[in-house]
Amino acid sequence: MFVSDCRREFYDLIVTQRVLLLVASDVDALCACKILQALFQCDHVQYTLVPVAGWQELETAFLEHKDQFKYFVLINCGANVDLLEILQPEEDTYFFVCDSHRPINVVNVYNDTQIKLLVKQEDDLDVPAYDDIFRDEEEEEEEEEDSEKESDGSEPLEKRRRFEEEVIERTMKRRQRREWEARRREILFDYEQYEYHGTSSAMVMFDLAWVMSKDLNDMLWWAIVGLTDQWVQDKITQMKYVTDIGILQRHVSRHNHRNEDEENSLSIDCMRIAFEYDLRLALYQHWSLYESLCNTCYTSASLKLWSVQGQKRLQEFLADMGLPLKQVKQKFNSMDMSLKENLREMIEESANKFGMKDLRVQTFSIHFGFKNKFSASDIVYATTSLMENIEKEGPETTNFIKALDSLSRGNLDKLHQGLDLAKKQLRAIQQTVASCICTNLVISQGPFLYCSLMEGTPDVKLFSKPVSLCLLSKYLLKSFVCSTKNKRCKLLPLVMAAPMDVEQGTVIMVGIPPETESSDKKNFFGRAFEKAAESTSSRTLHNHFQMSIIELKTEDRSKFLDALISLLS
Amino acid sequence: MEPAEVEFLAEKELVTIVPNFSLDRIHLIGGDLGPFNPGLPVEVPVWLAINLKQRQKCRLIPPEWMDVGKLEEIRDQERKEDTFTPMPSPYYMELTKLLLNYASDNIPRADEIRTLVKDTWDTRMAKLRLSADSFVRQQEAHAKHPACPQQALPSSPSFQPFQALAQLLQQFCTDTNAHHNPGQGENRSKNPESSLVRRENQHRSCYKARLHPSQAPQHGEG
Numbered sequence: 049m050f051v052s053d054c055r056r057e058f059y060d061l062i063v064t065q066r067v068l069l070l071v072a073s074d075v076d077a078l079c080a081c082k083i084l085q086a087l088f089q090c091d092h093v094q095y096t097l098v099p100v101a102g103w104q105e106l107e108t109a110f111l112e113h114k115d116q117f118k119y120f121v122l123i124n125c126g127a128n129v130d131l132l133e134i135l136q137p138e139e140d141t142y143f144f145v146c147d148s149h150r151p152i153n154v155v156n157v158y159n160d161t162q163i164k165l166l167v168k169q170e171d172d173l174d175v176p177a178y179d180d181i182f183r184d185e186e187e188e189e190e191e192e193e194d195s196e197k198e199s200d201g202s203e204p205l206e207k208r209r210r211f212e213e214e215v216i217e218r219t220m221k222r223r224q225r226r227e228w229e230a231r232r233r234e235i236l237f238d239y240e241q242y243e244y245h246g247t248s249s250a251m252v253m254f255d256l257a258w259v260m261s262k263d264l265n266d267m268l269w270w271a272i273v274g275l276t277d278q279w280v281q282d283k284i285t286q287m288k289y290v291t292d293i294g295i296l297q298r299h300v301s302r303h304n305h306r307n308e309d310e311e312n313s314l315s316i317d318c319m320r321i322a323f324e325y326d327l328r329l330a331l332y333q334h335w336s337l338y339e340s341l342c343n344t345c346y347t348s349a350s351l352k353l354w355s356v357q358g359q360k361r362l363q364e365f366l367a368d369m370g371l372p373l374k375q376v377k378q379k380f381n382s383m384d385m386s387l388k389e390n391l392r393e394m395i396e397e398s399a400n401k402f403g404m405k406d407l408r409v410q411t412f413s414i415h416f417g418f419k420n421k422f423s424a425s426d427i428v429y430a431t432t433s434l435m436e437n438i439e440k441e442g443p444e445t446t447n448f449i450k451a452l453d454s455l456s457r458g459n460l461d462k463l464h465q466g467l468d469l470a471k472k473q474l475r476a477i478q479q480t481v482a483s484c485i486c487t488n489l490v491i492s493q494g495p496f497l498y499c500s501l502m503e504g505t506p507d508v509k510l511f512s513k514p515v516s517l518c519l520l521s522k523y524l525l526k527s528f529v530c531s532t533k534n535k536r537c538k539l540l541p542l543v544m545a546a547p548m549d550v551e552q553g554t555v556i557m558v559g560i561p562p563e564t565e566s567s568d569k570k571n572f573f574g575r576a577f578e579k580a581a582e583s584t585s586s587r588t589l590h591n592h593f594q595m596s597i598i599e600l601k602t603e604d605r606s607k608f609l610d611a612l613i614s615l616l617s
Numbered sequence: 618m619e620p621a622e623v624e625f626l627a628e629k630e631l632v633t634i635v636p637n638f639s640l641d642r643i644h645l646i647g648g649d650l651g652p653f654n655p656g657l658p659v660e661v662p663v664w665l666a667i668n669l670k671q672r673q674k675c676r677l678i679p680p681e682w683m684d685v686g687k688l689e690e691i692r693d694q695e696r697k698e699d700t701f702t703p704m705p706s707p708y709y710m711e712l713t714k715l716l717l718n719y720a721s722d723n724i725p726r727a728d729e730i731r732t733l734v735k736d737t738w739d740t741r742m743a744k745l746r747l748s749a750d751s752f753v754r755q756q757e758a759h760a761k762h763p764a765c766p767q768q769a770l771p772s773s774p775s776f777q778p779f780q781a782l783a784q785l786l787q788q789f790c791t792d793t794n795a796h797h798n799p800g801q802g803e804n805r806s807k808n809p810e811s812s813l814v815r816r817e818n819q820h821r822s823c824y825k826a827r828l829h830p831s832q833a834p835q836h837g838e839g
Contacts, residue, residue: 089672090672090673261637262673264673314721314722314727315721315722315724315727315728317727318721318722
């Protein structure tokens with residue numbers, strides 16, 4: 049059931065209760081969790097936080113805690129499957145689901161009592177009408193029983209006539225029923241075929257805080273980071289991103305208008321958010337401009353930096369802007385001020401000449417103290433790499449907690465650690481992409497492109513985590529589209545596989561939609577993977593909340609792929 | 618006294634807030650507070666004000682003396698005079714720190730205020746050091762510190778040497794008393810009770826002073 053008034057139907061209910069928060073492992077969920085935690089702290093709500101990385105963990109956590117809690121809040125998990133069937137809860141447990149995964153399962157939408165969806169209604173959800181999917185089962189049975197009874201007691205002649213009529217009626221009904229069921233299957237198939245993402249959960253939580261007039265600049269910043277995470281991971285369309293940025297821009301000007309007033313300006317330690325039409329280069333203010341140009345997907349793909357020609361083009365690009373190599377290779381903060389002043393406009397002009405039309409993007413940046421300035425995408429990269437840090441430093445949840453902490457302003461050391469890890473990750477991605485393209489590892493299988501990372505590849509361990517692998521696949525697809533001359537291949541989606549756990553012999557596989565100008569980011573690989581796994585009875589684990597990411601055994605890989613090819617062609 | 622103790626005592630000072638919730642009078646051990654009505658200013662102790670501010674339930678109004686003009690005057694006066702000038706509040710340093718850390722968005726020109734208070738503080742510390750220095754040189758047995766802030770003693774980074782200095786001073790005074798004419802010092806009375814008090818103070822300061830063992834005063838004198 050959709051919650052229309054977040055405050056009355058959600059927050060006021062849980063403010064006096066103990067709540068269990070189940071949070072998925074992505075940056076948007078972390079930001080939403082932070083906002084909700086801040087609200088809970090204001091009102092002294094008792095809660096327990098459990099990070100979950102997949103369906104199995106969700107079930108385990110639920111089983112552990114179901115005796116102690118009646119109210120569960122699920123963040124970025126749980127909307128796209130039938131929750132009641134998976135978790136089998138008691139009658140009096142309530143689930144509040146704030147999830148950006150779509151499509152929302154129809155059972156969750158039409159359940160009136162236990163499942164409440166914290167979703168904005170403006171999102172085009174296209175949920176099928178109730179009558180098309182559900183039918184009163186009892187009516188059907190009664191009618192059949194009646195008709196059977198009637199056929200027993202009557203006189204012979206009339207009996208036969210009536211019997212014939214009833215047989216005709218019954219066959220008509222059965223045919224209607226079969227037609228209805230076929231239509232239902234078709235509707236459900238269309239509805240659930242494509243996976244996509246709706247509004248960021250962090251923005252939904254910020255809305256809740258705003259409605260309660262408890263919104264702070266900090267919470268606004270987390271909402272911005274949640275939205276930027278969706279953009280960095282290519283989960284939403286450009287149009288939606290721009291619309292959401294507009295919404296957040298209004299909040300930003302409301303909170304941050306005091307900076308212009310000289311008389312009453314805020315202390316320098318106060319946090320300020322500013323809207324910027326900034327460069328799309330990853331981490332460029334914490335790195336050198338040269339490194340950033342080399343390791344950002346957009347520039348490296350457009351300039352084709354994996355080839356020698358590409359390197360020459362980069363030099364031409366820098367020369368065109370008039371930036372000396374020595375300046376560009378040192379840390380950004382140490383570059384000459386005269387070069388930094390008009391940097392954005394200069395780069396945009398030159399970029400237009402080299403075919404990079406979208407080098408600037410609308411985003412926000414945060415500024416507190418004298419030396420701390422971060423852009424939203426910096427924080428996204430840092431938090432993602434902290435969360436998926438492969439170095440095990442304790443129990444499983446330390447990475448999650450560390451990433452959660454790094455979002456607070458007081459934990460700058462964790463943030464800087466995250467930035468360093470992010471630089472390593474971006475470099476590893478670039479090198480892997482370059483090697484894949486140079487060695488032609490991306491092969492066309494017919495209906496899709498396929499690339500598989502071998503075990504001995506450097507940094508392959510980094511890509512055993514889902515988000516990193518998704519980032520790698522998107523960069524690879526973009527670079528491949530720029531490098532190939534085959535027009536048909538440019539429109540194909542990509543399936544990427546990487547070794548996950550060498551001891552257990554598992555492989556993690558990711559499917560991403562094709563890279564087109566006006567892509568609507570809808571991904572059909574979720575259902576395709578399910579069907580292929582069923583038909584070949586491969587040992588797969590659909591553990592991830594996003595259906596297009598699965599794990600399977602290395603031995604079953606080839607037959608799985610064959611099934612997938614035959615399914616999609 | 619530890620800095621944390623002084624801060625704890627400072628949090629009992631009253632400050633004005635403007636709440637955004639309503640609550641009837643609350644009866645606490647230290648006294649009654651409230652009633653709270655949205656939009657109407659009310660006086661509460663600093664500890665409650667900070668807690669409410671962190672829970673976004675109020676807006677803090679800076680005390681009257683926390684204003685750039687007034688603080689500039691105080692600082693200039695402190696620099697002109699040789700002795701300590703009276704401060705607007707005995708806990709001005711702690712209050713500044715607490716309010717500027719947690720509520721700097723409610724205080725206009727917070728950075729300047731921080732600088733001014735720090736300047737005043739530095740001037741007073743310098744005066745304290747000078748006077749202690751002259752105290753030792755002139756072998757005075759009595760030092761009067763009018764309006765010396767309570768916190769000047771423990772929280773200064775130079776407290777350890779100052780404590781050592783105080784220790785030596787006491788020792789020196791008792792020596793002086795034992796061997797010289799009692800009429801020399803001002804506050805040396807022949808009252809046996811006061812000498813007991815003095816000895817007790819010596820013992821107490823022994824526990825608190827983190828002196829080098831060789832410098833520890835010996836008991837049984839004076």
